[in-house]
Amino acid sequence: MPSAIPSETRTVMVVEPDVLVRMVIAQYLRDCGYKVVEAVGSSEAWSVLDGGHAIDVMLVEVSLPGDENGFELAHRVRQTRREVDVILTSGITGSVQQSHELCEEGPVKKPYDPKDVEARIKILLERRRAAKRP
Amino acid sequence: MGPVSATQDTDERRATVLLVEDELLVRWPAGEYLRDAGYRVIEAASASEAIAVLSSGTEVDLVFSDINLTDAMSGHGLAAWLASNRPRVPMLLTSGDRGELGRVAVGTMRAVLPKPYDLAAAAERIRQMLSHR
Numbered sequence: 001m002p003s004a005i006p007s008e009t010r011t012v013m014v015v016e017p018d019v020l021v022r023m024v025i026a027q028y029l030r031d032c033g034y035k036v037v038e039a040v041g042s043s044e045a046w047s048v049l050d051g052g053h054a055i056d057v058m059l060v061e062v063s064l065p066g067d068e069n070g071f072e073l074a075h076r077v078r079q080t081r082r083e084v085d086v087i088l089t090s091g092i093t094g095s096v097q098q099s100h101e102l103c104e105e106g107p108v109k110k111p112y113d114p115k116d117v118e119a120r121i122k123i124l125l126e127r128r129r130a131a132k133r134p
Numbered sequence: 135m136g137p138v139s140a141t142q143d144t145d146e147r148r149a150t151v152l153l154v155e156d157e158l159l160v161r162w163p164a165g166e167y168l169r170d171a172g173y174r175v176i177e178a179a180s181a182s183e184a185i186a187v188l189s190s191g192t193e194v195d196l197v198f199s200d201i202n203l204t205d206a207m208s209g210h211g212l213a214a215w216l217a218s219n220r221p222r223v224p225m226l227l228t229s230g231d232r233g234e235l236g237r238v239a240v241g242t243m244r245a246v247l248p249k250p251y252d253l254a255a256a257a258e259r260i261r262q263m264l265s266h267r
Contacts, residue, residue, distance in 0.1 A: 019183040020190055023176050037162055040179045044158040051159065
């Protein structure tokens with residue numbers, strides 16, 4: 001069962017090309033009380049970000065189809081959207097090293113447990129809250 | 135006005151709608167609206183994604199799909215696949231092209247909704263289709 005509902009609704013964007021993976025994690029996070037936006041790749045992700053929708057956390061698969069892979073997307077988000085946290089997910093172990101340069105904990109390795117993903121999201125949100133406190 | 139409740143005629147479990155739309159900025163608000171209306175919504179961005187969901191054993195009560203999908207398979211193709219593989223799952227097809235809507239054999243299992251559609255109207259249409267099951 002999902003853990004306690006977050007005190008305020010936060011929006012998570014799941015960028016995952018595999019519908020069967022996306023469907024499971026998106027549903028789990030909704031059950032946890034998050035608002036979830038599902039994107040298939042980088043261009044969809046940018047259409048949401050550029051549309052001015054408030055996104056708190058992005059869960060990004062490393063291997064994305066199209067011009068921009070997950071690393072590049074995460075890197076660009078880091079540079080241009082400081083308010084958005086990014087969690088990388090990967091089925092490829094070789095990408096671990098590269099991910100460490102983008103996020104200190106490294107990527108969430110697949111197959112992942114949705115509970116672990118949610119725990120990681122909570123930590124990031126809590127860190128943001130703590131940083132805002134005077 | 136808020137969304138109509140989908141929970142009236144579903145006692146034990148929420149009905150699941152598979153929403154197939156390649157435009158994220160159309161799919162997202164439609165998905166959110168239907169979730170607020172009480173449905174469980176699975177989002178697919180193409181016919182092949184929709185088929186992957188349907189083939190995975192996930193229970194789907196209704197498919198709500200755009201006809202003009204960017205993938206190789208259109209909403210018509212998905213309707214044909216559904217007729218052969220999941221004949222008891224009804225489908226609501228939408229398009230901004232009236233000619234495309236005219237090609238749909240409308241009946242108890244198939245209905246059409248012109249684009250742009252009102253979200254409340256779409257939810258009401260889905261509710262009606264599910265109540266006929």
